[in-house]
Amino acid sequence: MSKYFEIRWHGRGGQGTVTGAKSLAEAVQGTGKHVSAFPDYGPERRGAPLRAFDRFSDEKIRIHTPVLEPDVVMIVDPTLIGTKGLLNGVSDKTIFVVNTEKSPAETRKALGLDGQTLYTVPANSISHRLFKREIPNSAMMGAFARACPDVISLEALLEEAKHIFSHMLAPHLVDKNVEAIQCGYDEVETV
Amino acid sequence: MPKLQEMAKKEAAFSSGHRLCAGCPVPIFTKMLTRVTDYDIVVGSATGCLEVASSIFPYSAWKVPWIHTAFENAAAMMSGVETLHKVHRRKNKTDKKIKCVAIGGDGGTYDIGIQSLSAAMERGHDLLYICYDNGAYMNTGIQRSGATPLGAATTTTPVGTVVAGKQQQRKDLTRIMIAHHIPYVAQASIHNPVDLSNKIKKGIEIDGPAFLNILSPCIPGWRIAPDMAVELAGLGAETCFWPLYEVEDQNFKVNYEPKKKLPVTDWLFTQGRFRHLRDAKWSHLVQDFQTRVDQQWDWLLGRQAATK
């Protein structure tokens, strides 16, 4: 286990997974931690499976290597369940946060998990409800705060997100995304 | 010629003591740059005869600020100069209105420099680009360029037993520049100083990009006597090989229409580089040459009629 807190995101090109990893890092940085966030870059375009990484620490982060033994695995697209590599390097302590409409029990089975903690969140439904399209990032961030309150509390996340989104988005979308974080947090299920 | 009298009152942009060939007509237009306008000007040159012969360290023939960096980039380089002037004007660091002029030969303009030229014109810099077209890479010893006319003997298109000089027609760069829809495009020639000076003046003073293509015979490259440049340039216009015209905001104006258009052979056969074309064996090349010139002239008169 690394001395850093490490997250591996699994998503598809065009879903905003990389932005999600970066936004989460920015939010955590806002709480005073050192952070890094970076994707696996390739020529893949919209739709191709991709990975992104976060690394958080109380001290300066010097390494740039991909996350091999994640503390958290974030699965942004439910259709990735069953694809290769999701379980690489995971331990008993690894936490899974999965965007799915299915129950935690079903998801655990589909992923083939043993004793790991699993949180599910219907991020796509939340996104459709709020944005009329599929941008699950913000809901996933909310779910992360539910899963790892020691890393960032919901309050801190909401506060930081307002700030971060205001640099990226139109004002009404800032509010919607903050709402999506709250919904993601609220609608998490676990077993 | 009152125009010459006016010009004679002003200092030339280009000094004596340069090392161009005896009889090279290029200084005819470089001297004019400051004589036709009251603007301050800054000149940038592409690599070529003019650049080399005017700036042999520690001597410079340029009485105006001048820069050379490379062969293919005169327009890009001068777009940097022009942009900085724009910044200075915006920040009130100067109240001067300086005009930028880029100069390249046909090698540096038709060929290796066309990308940077095209882009600088498209970006709309306030810049006059002058091409002096002598029809080959003369600086390096007469190698063919995209401006070399059909049939011309150069060191890379020599006359042999089965091939007689350049096998392709020249490209029409002036027309390519017209297609950029810039405010001013013109063709001039060194034999007509009044027309030439008018065009340089317009090109410098107009707001935005301008392109001027000047026919400039080359003593060694055309294989002509050192006193023949003006006469040969004049024949270029009389045969309509090199029509004098200008296009202002897509309005075409032919500046000189010969009373009787001379056959191209009058121009070709006074130059050593076409001497071989007198052989009946290559008469089809001469015919093709004439056909292209006729088509080009007809097109031009047609454009003029259409925009009148």
Place this chain on the structure above:
Amino acid sequence: MKDKYRLKKWQELPPGGVITEGGNAADYETGTWRTWRPVWEEKNCIHCLTCWVFCPEGAFLLRDGKTPSGKDRKEIRKIDYFYCKGCGLCVRECPVNKKGAKEVIQFVREET
């Protein structure tokens, strides 16, 4: 003049190979290139400035003068042989020469 163009040490050169004196090529003699010499005859000259505008060397020097009707004009003063490369363009293009009756500019071999 001699010292100005002596070969300098690297420490004496301004950075970047810049030449800080515009137009100093005028200090360079190109008249040595000449094998034929144009000789200007003032008496036949109409001061049309054709030779002046075409001369690639700027070798035709001017002076202030008057037209026959008394208007100010620039006139040919002389040929500067420090620069004249002897190309003969002035001889060929002189409109008086072209008419053939009189000669303003003669072309003669340089003496050896």
Place this chain on the structure above:
Amino acid sequence: MPKTIAITGNGAMAEAMRQINPDVVAAFPITPSTQIIEDFAKFVADGKVDTELITVESEHSAMSACIGASVAGGRVMTATSSNGLALMWEMLYIAASMRQPVLMTVVNRAISAPINIHCDHGDSMGARDAGWIQFYAENNQEAYDNMIMAPVIGENMEVRLPVMVCMDGFIISHSIETMEIEEDQKVRDFIGEHTALNSLLDTDNPVTWGALDLHDYYIEHRRGQQEAMYRAKSVIEDVSMRFGEEFGRKYDLFESYCLDDADRVVVAINSVAGEIKEVIDELREQGEKVGLLKIRLFRPFPYAEIAQALKGCKIVTVMDRSTSMGAYGPLFSEISNALYDAEAKPLLYNRTYGLGGRVMLLDDIKDVFKESEEYLNNGKVEKMFDFLNVRGG
């Protein structure tokens, strides 16, 4: 007060450019440096800088326009990567020889072919003889800091040379990292006003730039240029010291990490230094006397200072992230030159790694130290030159 933010390397360089607020930026987009120019274009669009942005059609024209604007008397900047830098090659030399303090970020990326968008140093190492001052950076903070220092160094009247600030493509350029951005005004005060030298726009004093030198002058001009590089070293030391006093981050010509008592030293450039430090900490805990010499300044190369720093170590592994085909790596050659006069020469060898973005994991770094331990124990170097992490050995 500086602002602590999480930002990509590209974003940090765009911030540096915004703070420098150059007169002209001429640039052409190329991965992975594109975002720098995109961000900067937004600054222009929002009126946050006074800069004129020339969106040229190629990197060759980018550098040509930069030179034109610089000779005209402006402070100019650009950014590029890989083949873009290669396309600039001709103009890089011209910028340097004309002594124009153009500033450029190079986001390091492998050179084609095969085409590859990921990090190695083949681009900037290929330009190492162009006459540019070259800085390298481990992370976004160092890249930003180097860029803030760059105009002060390049525009110094004793120097007047272009400055290239390099950082690793994707690894740094596209990663968010925590760093400190200094206050705009403080940065601008540190940098000061640009002073033009023999400006082309001074039409009252017309100068000729880019004249033809023949055999009577070319070598004298080159000699003067070399002198400017020599002088740059002490200017860089001064400016780095001033920067440290002003902003609290201290930079030397290179970084010594656990070097004082180290027997086994790795010499490396850019982001991999982070991984190496991490491994050194671990090995030091186990009592291994290992250290790192991280290159910051590659041109001018601080030979004497590096020789002094490596004095006393027993074995040196030089890690090159680029190749000089048919020769040792560029960094190795310099380290080898630096050590030529050393009294007690350490064992010395060269490893090439990371070409085209091949990842070096912490275990790979550990292997590097394992190998140097074996060599040191055997008292000789088995393989002078080798590739790391390559299939087939």
